[in-house]
Amino acid sequence: MARTSRQHEITQLLAEWREGNQSALDELYPLVYDELHRLARRYMSRERKGHTLQTTALINEAYVRLVDQKNVQWANRSHFFAISAQIMRRILIDHARRQAYAKRGGGAQQVSLEEAATVTPDVSAELLRLDEALKSLAAMDPRRGQVVELRYFGGLSNEEIAGVLQVSENTVTRDWNMARAWLYQQLTGSGAN
Amino acid sequence: MTPERWQQISRIFESAILLDNEARAAYVANECGRDESLRVEVEKLIESHGQASAEKFMDGVAAEAAASLLIIDEDEQRPPVLTKGQQFGSYVILDALGAGGMGEVYLARDTRLDRTVALKVLSSDISQDKRRMQRFRQEAKVASSLNQPNILTVFEFGEVDQLTFIATELVDGETLRHYLHGKKLKLGEILDISIQVLAALDAAHEARIVHRDIKPENVMIRRRDHVVKVLDFGLAKVTEKRASTMKAEESEAATEVKTAPGLVMGTINYMSPEQAKASGVDERTDIWSTGVMMYEMVAGKIPFSGPTTSHTIVQILEKEPAPLGNAPAELQRIVTKAMSKDPDERYQTAKDMLIDLRSLKKRLDVQAEIDRTSSPEINVPADDANLGSQKKRILVLALIAIAVVTATIFGINMWRSRTRTNIPAASQPPAPVPERTLTYWITVQKFRNGRPYQKPFTQPGEMIFEQDYQIRVHLRSPEPGYLYILNEGPASTEPQYVVLFPSSTANNGSPFLAAGQRVQIPEQSWFEFDRQQGVEKLWLVFSEDAVAELEAVKQFASKRTVGLVTDPEQNKAIQNFLSTATPMPAAEKSETLTTLKATGKLLVYPIRLEHH
Numbered sequence: 001m002a003r004t005s006r007q008h009e010i011t012q013l014l015a016e017w018r019e020g021n022q023s024a025l026d027e028l029y030p031l032v033y034d035e036l037h038r039l040a041r042r043y044m045s046r047e048r049k050g051h052t053l054q055t056t057a058l059i060n061e062a063y064v065r066l067v068d069q070k071n072v073q074w075a076n077r078s079h080f081f082a083i084s085a086q087i088m089r090r091i092l093i094d095h096a097r098r099q100a101y102a103k104r105g106g107g108a109q110q111v112s113l114e115e116a117a118t119v120t121p122d123v124s125a126e127l128l129r130l131d132e133a134l135k136s137l138a139a140m141d142p143r144r145g146q147v148v149e150l151r152y153f154g155g156l157s158n159e160e161i162a163g164v165l166q167v168s169e170n171t172v173t174r175d176w177n178m179a180r181a182w183l184y185q186q187l188t189g190s191g192a193n
Numbered sequence: 194m195t196p197e198r199w200q201q202i203s204r205i206f207e208s209a210i211l212l213d214n215e216a217r218a219a220y221v222a223n224e225c226g227r228d229e230s231l232r233v234e235v236e237k238l239i240e241s242h243g244q245a246s247a248e249k250f251m252d253g254v255a256a257e258a259a260a261s262l263l264i265i266d267e268d269e270q271r272p273p274v275l276t277k278g279q280q281f282g283s284y285v286i287l288d289a290l291g292a293g294g295m296g297e298v299y300l301a302r303d304t305r306l307d308r309t310v311a312l313k314v315l316s317s318d319i320s321q322d323k324r325r326m327q328r329f330r331q332e333a334k335v336a337s338s339l340n341q342p343n344i345l346t347v348f349e350f351g352e353v354d355q356l357t358f359i360a361t362e363l364v365d366g367e368t369l370r371h372y373l374h375g376k377k378l379k380l381g382e383i384l385d386i387s388i389q390v391l392a393a394l395d396a397a398h399e400a401r402i403v404h405r406d407i408k409p410e411n412v413m414i415r416r417r418d419h420v421v422k423v424l425d426f427g428l429a430k431v432t433e434k435r436a437s438t439m440k441a442e443e444s445e446a447a448t449e450v451k452t453a454p455g456l457v458m459g460t461i462n463y464m465s466p467e468q469a470k471a472s473g474v475d476e477r478t479d480i481w482s483t484g485v486m487m488y489e490m491v492a493g494k495i496p497f498s499g500p501t502t503s504h505t506i507v508q509i510l511e512k513e514p515a516p517l518g519n520a521p522a523e524l525q526r527i528v529t530k531a532m533s534k535d536p537d538e539r540y541q542t543a544k545d546m547l548i549d550l551r552s553l554k555k556r557l558d559v560q561a562e563i564d565r566t567s568s569p570e571i572n573v574p575a576d577d578a579n580l581g582s583q584k585k586r587i588l589v590l591a592l593i594a595i596a597v598v599t600a601t602i603f604g605i606n607m608w609r610s611r612t613r614t615n616i617p618a619a620s621q622p623p624a625p626v627p628e629r630t631l632t633y634w635i636t637v638q639k640f641r642n643g644r645p646y647q648k649p650f651t652q653p654g655e656m657i658f659e660q661d662y663q664i665r666v667h668l669r670s671p672e673p674g675y676l677y678i679l680n681e682g683p684a685s686t687e688p689q690y691v692v693l694f695p696s697s698t699a700n701n702g703s704p705f706l707a708a709g710q711r712v713q714i715p716e717q718s719w720f721e722f723d724r725q726q727g728v729e730k731l732w733l734v735f736s737e738d739a740v741a742e743l744e745a746v747k748q749f750a751s752k753r754t755v756g757l758v759t760d761p762e763q764n765k766a767i768q769n770f771l772s773t774a775t776p777m778p779a780a781e782k783s784e785t786l787t788t789l790k791a792t793g794k795l796l797v798y799p800i801r802l803e804h805h
Contacts, residue, residue: 040256092255127255140199148251155254177210178203181242184250188241 018079025083032080033087035062040091059084059154078164085154092153093131096124126187133186137179144179147172205235210242247493274314274356275299282353284312284360303348303360310348311364315357335402343393345413345422366416370409373490380521383490384554386414388547389421390483395543398476405474407482408463409489417745418760461505462495466534469506477536480546484531484539491520491528510534523553629778629796630672631735634786636665638719653787654780655801663719666693669711670735675704677734677743678714679767681799683727688768692746692756693720693731704739704747722802730799732771737794742770771797
């Protein structure tokens with residue numbers, strides 16, 4: 001079955017990436033992107049009104065579907081989550097860009113109405129600003145950048161993040177506090193240098 | 194910032210946030226030594242940390258916050274039912290705006306009335322779905338029966354080519370849910386929003402309609418002027434009698450709609466105890482939900498929330514919410530009363546709650562004014578600008594006081610007649626006169642102990658106030674046109690305007706005057722101005738066409754904002770418009786009135802008001 005061979009392929013790529021092969025990541029990326037994107041949309045159409053998109057559940061499902069469970073190691077799982085966090089970020093940013101572009105390009109008035117009211121341009125604008133700020137943070141402090149990505153985009157708990165990054169849970173908590181305060185400052189403009 | 198600096202800041206920050214306030218300040222001061230900029234950076238970050246925690250900034254997960262992005266994208270993949278430029282009944286489709294759960298929303302032009310509307314077209318598969326059709330129909334029916342500025346106006350509900358549609362007013366804004374996200378609402382804002390929601394409910398309740406699903410998702414805040422619109426009367430029910438409870442079977446049916454398997458229509462966090470118990474629901478359910486929403490705006494979190502639906506319901510039925518620590522005692526009292534478990538202990542009507550909120554708002558404004566002005570009176574004011582802005586505030590307060598009373602007494606009916614009599618653009622009589630004429634006179638009434646004293650007298654032109662003078666302004670023109678009157682306080686660094694006309698009480702709220710029509714503002718009372726020395730202005734703007742730059746001020750002319758323009762951007766825009774207007778019109782003064790003449794389509798004139 002096609003699926004079995006794909007599972008195998010992804011498991012293989014994950015292992016290679018873990019061993020330091022960066023080109024494995026390049027191959028892995030689009031495969032996981034497609035799967036996560038498909039799942040995310042399916043989840044959303046199922047729960048249109050509920051608006052609860054359980055990121056972890058979603059990534060878990062992608063993981064189960066994509067990775068060959070027989071040859072699985074825990075490290076694989078945490079790596080999969082790490083890359084999925086990155087990809088979720090990409091998916092959302094891609095959507096936000098497209099929406100922001102459509103708003104500008106379409107020349108449409110930014111109008112909300114009833115259900116459409118929940119779709120406001122600010123969601124995309126805010127997300128794009130956050131993404132930019134997060135890039136600056138990661139440039140200054142890569143680990144804190146990763147903590148934010150894993151937690152906010154990947155939906156990982158502090159404990160899971162500690163496992164992925166091989167640091168203590170306390171460190172994750174501290175990193176998060178600092179990173180969040182800084183991002184807040186950037187986004188609200190309260191700490192312009 | 195260098196990585197070293199960053200590490201230095203983060204080291205101090207991380208230790209500091211573990212300490213209590215006092216120890217923290219000492220610790221930061223000690224760690225930073227003479228490095229003032231380091232201390233500032235650390236302190237700013239600590240403050241951001243506090244705010245970020247309080248606002249639950251990034252508390253959830255991105256995909257949840259941005260879930261709507263994924264939805265809209267999916268909808269984009271489906272070709273829209275209607276295309277740009279297509280004729281649909283009497284509407285022309287201008288653009289697709291997006292899709293909601295019920296169908297597609299378009300920007301459309303109503304060719305009969307020549308106005309732009311939001312057109313919601315129910316997708317054909319949903320048209321087959323009787324239950325959803327029912328909801329759609331009901332929403333339209335209920336909403337269109339209410340005519341109130343804080344309720345989304347429904348223009349038409351109908352069917353074209355077997356497609357069901359609803360045409361409503363356009364609202365450019367965001368939901369309160371989204372507005373709350375990552376933002377800390379100021380007390381004044383919380384009161385403004387709640388007061389408008391209650392005004393909408395008051396009108397609905399008066400029409401014996403209970404909304405039953407008041408929550409931040411159903412409260413929309415218009416971007417340009419922060420006017421609130423209550424949405425989604427789809428779950429609303431018409432009650433049997435005013436203040437009577439719905440029959441058991443009705444309420445059961447209602448609960449069924451809400452909780453049909455596989456379809457959770459909304460959050461249960463705002464549900465009242467009686468809704469949770471599926472017992473009788475009446476107007477007081479909306480009071481409860483408004484209370485919960487206010488609680489959320491004040492506390493930054495919802496009062497009842499459990500890991501599962503049943504946990505939440507138990508909390509709603511049994512748990513007293515945590516006290517609202519920092520909020521004024523009166524606000525806490527109002528919210529607590531609205532959230533009494535027993536409906537009999539709540540506010541019995543939206544109007545009662547509205548009155549309490551309005552008087553609280555007034556009191557807080559006055560208090561803020563006292564706080565602001567008490568010290569500068571002892572210290573010599575630094576400059577004129579400072580003095581000016583204080584005076585301005587007193588004037589504004591006086592106007593608010595009048596308007597609040599006026600709105601309370603006359604308000605509701607006035608707002609209604611105002612919306613009804615909006616004059617469509619097509620019916621303006623053509624008047625291609627190259628000259629504008631406007632005649633005005635001022636009636637002055639002396640007051641003593643708050644009561645009119647002696648007969649009022651009339652005077653033209655400029656106005657010199659003496660103590661306890663209150664005024665009315667009268668205007669008339671041989672030509673039809675649009676009139677706007679704005680009060681500009683004594684010069685201050687930040688311009689601030691109060692809209693005196695159009696008003697909610699004169700001319701049915703319309704800025705349009707027919708040829709020869711005389712208006713008197715205020716219609717029912719008098720304008721009271723402050724008593725400190727200074728010069729302020731009454732700007733008269735009279736134009737052949739509606740003035741685009743002043744369109745937005747109409748919103749302030751209504752009940753809630755009582756004329757005061759609060760947005761600094763808006764104030765600047767008004768100032769820009771007034772300062773760039775055409776040359777000063779010629780003024781001919783007689784014994785009792787002044788006639789202004791300007792060439793062109795626009796007349797702009799400031800009347801000086803002096804206080805001694």
